[in-house]
Structures are given as structure tokens and as C-alpha cells.
Amino acid sequence: MRLLLFLSSFVLLHSSFAAKPRPNILFILTDDQGWATLGCYGSKKVPTPNLDRLAGEGVRFTDAYVMPQCTPTRAALLTGQHTARNGMWHVIPWYGLPWARMQEPAFREQLPREWPTLPKLLRKAGYRTGMAGKWHLTSGADGDYVQLRAGDAHGFDFVAPRGPGTQNEGDKWVDHLTDSAIGFIRERREKPWFFYLAHHTLHGVVSAPPDLVKKHRAAGAPESGMFNATYLAAIEHLDTSIGRLMAALDETKQRENTIVVFLSDNGGLDTNYNTTTSGQLEIKTQEFDNVPLRSGKGSPYEGGIRVPCLLRWPASVKAGQTCSTPVHVTDWMPTLLAAAESDADTPVCDGLNLLPLLRGETLPQRPLYFHMPLYDLRWAATPCAVIREGDWKLIEHFGDSFDANLRYQPGRKLELFNLRDDLSESRDLSTTEKARAEAMSDKLHAWLKSIPAPIPAENPHFDANRQFEETKTKQAWNR
Numbered sequence: 001m002r003l004l005l006f007l008s009s010f011v012l013l014h015s016s017f018a019a020k021p022r023p024n025i026l027f028i029l030t031d032d033q034g035w036a037t038l039g040c041y042g043s044k045k046v047p048t049p050n051l052d053r054l055a056g057e058g059v060r061f062t063d064a065y066v067m068p069q070c071t072p073t074r075a076a077l078l079t080g081q082h083t084a085r086n087g088m089w090h091v092i093p094w095y096g097l098p099w100a101r102m103q104e105p106a107f108r109e110q111l112p113r114e115w116p117t118l119p120k121l122l123r124k125a126g127y128r129t130g131m132a133g134k135w136h137l138t139s140g141a142d143g144d145y146v147q148l149r150a151g152d153a154h155g156f157d158f159v160a161p162r163g164p165g166t167q168n169e170g171d172k173w174v175d176h177l178t179d180s181a182i183g184f185i186r187e188r189r190e191k192p193w194f195f196y197l198a199h200h201t202l203h204g205v206v207s208a209p210p211d212l213v214k215k216h217r218a219a220g221a222p223e224s225g226m227f228n229a230t231y232l233a234a235i236e237h238l239d240t241s242i243g244r245l246m247a248a249l250d251e252t253k254q255r256e257n258t259i260v261v262f263l264s265d266n267g268g269l270d271t272n273y274n275t276t277t278s279g280q281l282e283i284k285t286q287e288f289d290n291v292p293l294r295s296g297k298g299s300p301y302e303g304g305i306r307v308p309c310l311l312r313w314p315a316s317v318k319a320g321q322t323c324s325t326p327v328h329v330t331d332w333m334p335t336l337l338a339a340a341e342s343d344a345d346t347p348v349c350d351g352l353n354l355l356p357l358l359r360g361e362t363l364p365q366r367p368l369y370f371h372m373p374l375y376d377l378r379w380a381a382t383p384c385a386v387i388r389e390g391d392w393k394l395i396e397h398f399g400d401s402f403d404a405n406l407r408y409q410p411g412r413k414l415e416l417f418n419l420r421d422d423l424s425e426s427r428d429l430s431t432t433e434k435a436r437a438e439a440m441s442d443k444l445h446a447w448l449k450s451i452p453a454p455i456p457a458e459n460p461h462f463d464a465n466r467q468f469e470e471t472k473t474k475q476a477w478n479r
């Protein structure tokens with residue numbers, strides 16, 4: 001009896017001094033979802049009440065940046081490193097333009113299993129980790145999707161099985177992946193948890209439940225093309241799934257101390273192109289206009305790299321905030337490790353812990369950088385890099401680019417925009433503000449050199465007749 005009393009007083013004492021429980025983390029990453037697809041970012045095309053509510057209950061980031069395609073953003077998110085450092089700036093598996101004017105440096109095609117990643121470090125900090133959905137960080141043996149065998153190696157205790165059929169039909173597994181996440185959320189456990197819910201929607205082929213498509217057709221949306229019924233239905237269906245996730249957090253009384261992050265992996269697919277041998281791009285498909293942002297997926301313009309981003313953490317973060325400080329995808333690793341009170345040795349990390357910002361403090365001034373030394377003509381992308389500093393943004397095309405009429409132009413080109421006055425990047429100020437443009441270019445190059453990141457040089461294999469020819473076969477000089 002005495003022992004029991006002693007034990008219970010010890011437990012009481014201990015619990016009264018125990019630190020606040022560490023937060024759970026639900027990280028929702030959608031695919032190719034543009035900045036302008038949410039009501040809270042100004043969309044009038046389709047209501048997104050659940051995402052808008054999430055924004056109202058937490059923080060809405062107006063200037064959240066990622067890389068313009070799938071693999072680079074996912075690599076930066078899970079390693080906390082710029083693609084310039086981790087080498088994963090290209091979507092995998094391999095393809096390229098080996099005879100183009102500039103030579104694309106060799107890129108990394110597999111996320112190494114031995115690298116420290118966000119899930120691995122959270123697991124080390126005592127978290128139970130799970131994921132569902134798109135991986136796209138390894139190809140070949142590990143597959144395009146992280147399967148159970150690879151999940152553990154990359155830091156996940158649990159990996160949801162694939163959904164029915166393929167991810168390009170039905171609702172693109174939105175319900176299946178959401179159910180997997182809800183199952184994980186509902187598990188009773190002592191440990192805090194991290195769940196990475198990586199949706200395939202709204203990546204092409206866009207697909208949505210037929211009844212919802214019918215509803216948007218009946219409301220006047222076209223069957224195909226810009227703002228088509230399927231696209232709007234897919235946005236609505238995703239939004240509904242967010243509501244289901246939030247309800248599961250409420251029901252399990254985990255709402256208060258769960259950090260929910262909602263982010264898209266790159267800008268919306270605005271327009272994609274077919275190339276002709278003459279270097280004139282032709283429009284292939286258009287599904288959603290990223291206006292007021294310029295261009296979309298794959299592009300260094302804001303439509304390619306600025307995405308919707310929301311965070312809710314009722315226990316620690318004041319509701320109803322709008323944050324206009326530019327934040328970068330590499331920031332999530334240090335932010336979430338800090339929230340998890342991880343004391344693991346932090347690997348080389350390019351991001352900043354955003355928790356002070358969420359408490360209303362200001363972050364140290366810093367430029368944001370993006371290295372995209374690749375060709376991808378589907379998005380009119382040529383090798384370039386970007387620096388954003390305050391309101392100013394410089395794009396440096398290293399050796400060629402496409403002009404506003406979608407015609408190929410050889411030669412280095414700088415484009416300078418003031419995003420405060422010109423969110424749509426319609427006025428290039430690189431000639432009127434020449435000194436500023438060159439100074440920003442110098443800073444960008446100094447940063448690339450400090451990494452050190454390879455900068456594309458003129459291609460010794462340049463072939464004017466084949467320069468726009470895309471191949472999935474690696475040439476000897478790419479190895």
C-alpha cells in the first residue's frame with residue numbers, strides 16, 4: 001500500500017512536471033495544385049469550404065514556394081536541402097535533351113537510402129511514422145511508389161497499400177489514401193505520430209467521381225479544356241477529403257495538438273506544349289488558369305513555384321493569420337523537427353525553422369533560391385535559376401529561353417520583376433534596373449558556387465537539327 005501511494009505520488013509529480021506532449025503531424029501534399037485553386041486564394045471557380053476553414057483556423061501563407069515539378073519538391077521536402085545540393089532537380093526516371101544548346105548537368109536519380117530524411121529523424125525522435133500515396137523519389141527496383149519494403153528503409157513504419165486499379169482512374173485514390181490516413185490517425189498509441197499523405201490528384205490524367213463531374217457539367221463547366229468539369233470536380237473531391245480528415249482529428253480529440261500542413265508540390269498545370277523541330281512551341285492542353293500568377297507547372301515564373309500552403313496547430317498557433325513572408329519547401333524539415341523537439345544531429349539543411357514566424361516574430365532576412373538547370377519543353381523550361389530577395393525576383397536563363405510568343409531564343413537572358421507591383425511578372429525590369437539585375441545574378445552565382453552546384457555550360461554535343469529532340473535513353477556523356 002505504501003509502495004502504491006509512493007508510486008502514485010511519483011506519477012502525479014512526474015506528470016505535473018512533464019513537458020507539454022509533442023504534437024502529431026499530418027502533412028498533406030497534393031500534386032500539381034495551383035495557387036489559385038482555393039477559395040481562400042481567390043478562386044471563384046469551385047468552392048473549397050474545408051480548405052478555407054483550415055486556413056481560417058491557422059495560417060495561410062501567401063508566398064510559399066516549392067520547386068516546379070514533382071521529384072525536386074519531394075526531395076527538398078524530405079531532405080531539407082535545395083535541389084542544387086541534393087542533385088534531384090529533374091523528375092525521374094531519366095529523360096533529357098542531349099543535343100540541346102546547353103548541357104544539362106547529370107542529376108541524381110535515386111534518393112539514397114542512407115540519407116537522413118524527415119521521417120527517419122522523426123522516427124528517431126520517438127514518432128510513429130506513416131505515409132500514403134505518391135513517392136516519386138526512386139525509380140527502378142524501389143518502384144515509382146514506395147512499397148512496404150522500401151518504406152521502412154526511407155523512415156516509414158507504415159506505408160498504405162496501393163488503391164484499386166490505377167491512380168489515374170476513379171477519384172485517383174483520394175478516398176483510399178484519405179481512409180488510410182484516417183485509420184492511422186485513429187490508432188490508439190502513446191507515441192506522437194507523423195503522417196505524410198501525398199495525393200496523386202490533381203496530376204494528369206485528372207479524374208474525379210462521375211457524379212461530381214456530372215454536377216459541374218450541369219452547372220455549365222465544359223467537358224474539356226480550361227476549367228473543365230472533371231478538373232473542378234477533382235478540386236471539390238479533394239476538399240471534401242480534407243473535411244473528413246479534420247473530422248477524424250476532432251473525433252479522436254487530437255485536433256488541438258496536431259500540426260496540419262497543406263501544400264501543393266508545384267504550381268498548377270496551366271498550359272503544356274508540344275515542340276516542333278523549328279523551336280516553336282504549340283499549346284497541347286490547358287486545364288486551369290493560374291491567373292494572377294504567370295505560367296504554371298515546370299516554369300520558373302510564380303505560377304510554377306508559388307503554391308497554396310496552410311498550417312493549423314490550435315495548441316500553439318493563433319488562428320486567422322495571413323503570412324506574407326516568403327517561405328521555402330526546405331523550411332518544413334527544420335520546422336517540424338523543432339516542433340517535435342528532435343535533438344538529432346541536424347544534417348546539412350538549407351531551410352529555416354518557421355516556428356518563430358508562426359509566433360509572430362520575424363525571420364532573418366534571406367534570399368530564396370531555386371536551381372533548375374534542366375530542359376523540359378512540355379513546360380517551356382530551359383536551364384535557369386531564380387533568386388527572390390524582398391520584392392525582387394530575378395530569373396537567369398543560362399543559355400537559351402522561349403519568348404512570350406513561345407519562340408526559341410538562344411543566348412543568356414535575365415528577367416527582373418518587382419512582385420509587389422507586378423505579381424503577374426508582366427514587366428521585365430532587367431534593362432531599366434540593369435545594375436540591380438546584375439547584382440542579383442552575381443549573388444545567385446555566388447550561392448551556386450558555395451553549394452557547389454553545377455551550372456549548365458554550352459553543350460559540346462549540340463546538334464542544331466536534334467536540339468529539341470527528347471529521349472529517355474541516356475547518352476554516354478550523361479552517365
Ligand SMILES: [Ca+2]
Binds near residue numbers: 031032069070266
Ligand atoms: Ca507535381
